[in-house]
Amino acid sequence: MTIEARIRELGNRHRQLDETIQREVWRPAADELQVRELKRKKLRLKEEITSLEARVS
Template sequence: MTIEARIRELGNRHRQLDETIRQEVGHPATDPLQVRELKRRKLRLKEEITSLEARAG
C-alpha cells in the first residue's frame, strides 16, 4: 500500500471516529469513558496521518 493510500484510509477512519463521537455525545446517557477512548483513538490516527504526510513530502 502506498503512503498516500494509507493516509486516505486513516483519514476515513478519522472521519468515522469523529462521527461516532458526535453520535455518542448526542445521547442522553453518554459514557464519558467511551468518549475519551474514542477521542484518544482519533488523536492517534491524526498523529499517524501527520507523520505519514511528513514522510511523503
C-alpha cells in the same frame, strides 16, 4: 499499500471516529469513558496521518 493510500484510509477512519464521537456525545446518557477512549484513538490516527504526510513531502 502506498503511503498516500494509507493516509486516505486513516483519514476515513478518523472521520468515522469523529461521527461516532458526535453520536455518542449527543446521546442523553453519553458514556464519558467511551467518548474519552474514542477521542484518544482519533488523536492517535491524526498523529499517524501527520507523520505519514511529513514523509511524503
